[in-house]
């Protein structure tokens with residue numbers, strides 16, 4: 175679901191960008207390494223700060239990024255206009271039906287989007303589908319613990335039903351063949367979870 179006006183203001187400002195650049199990205203890099211020369215997907219890219227981090231800090235060769243909100247994609251387009259078209263591709267899209275072939279990415283990044291998706295399990299399944307075997311899923315997510323807080327319920331808009339804890343999110347990744355194990359961290363009293371999983375080779379069915 176799209177952000178309400180308050181959350182949009184919280185996302186589209188320099189404080190959010192600094193948090194992403196100087197806290198989330200370094201922690202994700204410690205957990206999962208860089209993606210130098212690789213083909214990367216960013217889901218729910220917002221105004222494109224994450225994509226810029228993937229190109230510059232993580233060394234991605236090519237980033238495909240999308241967001242449900244055309245307004246956010248337009249902001250990202252302006253921010254990323256300086257990069258050659260063969261390095262960045264932006265579009266409007268929905269994480270529950272990613273427009274990409276199976277196993278087509280070396281890495282997928284999720285900077286705080288899946289908690290916005292009512293069918294969050296379908297989003298995780300789609301990430302598992304588009305990752306190649308051995309590919310990595312980098313995630314920063316907001317847990318039920320945060321979404322149940324009065325501040326979140328009063329000022330922000332999120333799906334109310336069936337939200338996840340850190341462990342439930344990790345278990346869902348594993349169910350879709352993305353092995354995380356203990357490679358995740360709870361932060362801010364359990365409000366956030368950051369981690370990196372690796373897509374296992376396809377399982378034999380017979």
Ligand SMILES: C[S@@+](CC[C@H](N)C(=O)[O-])C[C@H]1O[C@@H](n2cnc3c(N)ncnc32)[C@H](O)[C@@H]1O
Nearest residue numbers: 175218219220241242243267268269285287290
């Ligand atoms: C909390 S914002 C995070 C934006 C950006 N990743 C960041 O870290 O600043 C969540 C983003 O996910 C997008 N979003 C929500 N539901 C989505 C969906 N089903 N598919 C794709 N994007 C979605 C929203 O439009 C919003 O831009």
